[in-house]
Amino acid sequence: MSNSQQLKQEKPLLVDFNQERATEKIFSNPPSIASYYSGWDGIYFEHHHQPSNDTFEHCLTMHTISVALDNISSERWFDGKRQSEKQTTGTIAIIPVDILHRCSWEEEIQFMFVSVDPLLLKRLGLEVSASDDIELIPHFATQQDPLILGILLSLKDELELKTSGDSLYVEQLRTMLVVHLLKKYCVKKTQIVKYSDGLPKYKLRQVIEHIHSHLNSDIKLAELAGLAGISQYYFCQLFKNSLGITPYQYVLQQRVEQAKHLLRSGKMAICDIALTCGFANQSHLTKHFRKITGMTPKDYQKQ
Incomplete structure (x- = not known):
């Protein structure tokens, strides 16, 4: 055996999610959906349709949670330890960074995965006293995990809609996922405190004023939590306790209210109203306007 062959055998394949098309090193087909150009911070998502395959041994640069979308039989190896799997829709596999991983299957499959930056896991973990x-x-x-399945399906929906105006929603999903991992899938389980009260009134007022003055921009969860002086996870919890809805739902409601005012004035085109109110485009506005009001912006304007 040559030195180059020996080195190749000793050094496992590295799948680096900071590189475009990274998973084409281990899968036959490219992903049908990927978040590479989405601008999402700390997480990466792909949806796949793949023929029979053997990924061979590799390591990942991010903690990865894979979710089956078919009933399939597979085999998986962690650091050389093999186990046969009978997967059904919603069955999850968790592949931490640096572990040697391999998976094989002998039929066409559909699955999706989300990868989490280890630094994000640590940072949000410290915020909740992990x-x-x-x-x-x-x-x-x-085993199945309905919460993880729901989060990944929501991430998939966001990418399919091709909107760039819902980063606050993605950040809420990301935070929910990370805290769930900390509570359930770590060596040392994190006890997360649940609060029944809401934000102090003066902090809630500061947050609401910030939201109203930035409706036409990309509102970040970290900004809102920073104004309240608490972690992103607890901010979401206390905000919902205060108003009965999540920060994302509140922002959507206020954007729709602003859109209604502009539609009544009749001075702007709907596509311009969408951008003025912080939506990615007209279809993004229409989607949420219909969901909240039961009608399209055009129908509302005709009233």
Whole structure:
């Protein structure tokens, strides 16, 4: 065996999600949906349709949670330990960074995965008083997790809609996912405190004033939590306790209210109203306007 062959055998394949088309190193087909150009911070998403395959041994640069969307039989290896899997829709596998991983299957499959930056896991973990040495446990695909399935389906929907105006929603989903991992899938489980009260009135007022003055811009969850002086997770919890809806739902409601005012004035085109109110485009406005009011912006304007 040559030195180059020996080096190749000793050094596992690295799948780096900071590189475009990284998973084409291990899968036959490119992803049908990917978040590479979405601008999402700290997480990466792909949806796949793949023929039979053997990924061979590799390591990932981000903690990865894979979710089955078919009933399939597969085999998986973690650091050389093999297990047969009977997956059904919603079955999850958790592949931490740096672990040697391999998976094989002999039929066409559909699945999706989300990868989480280890630094994000640590940062959000510290915000909710998790241990400094956060370590995810590798999980073979033997159980379902409805919460993770729901989060990944929501991320998939956002990418399919091709909108860029819902980063606050994605950040809420991201935070929910990370906290769920900390509570359930780490070596040291994190006890998350649940509060029944809301934000102090003066802090809630500051947050609401900030939202209203930035409706036409990309409102970040970290900004709102920073104004309240608490972690992103607890901010979402206390905000909802205060107003009965999530920060994202509140922002949407206020944007729709602003759109209604501009539609009544009849001085702007609907496509311009969408951008003025912080929506990515007219179809993005129409989607949420119909969901909240039961009618399209055009129908509302005709009243």
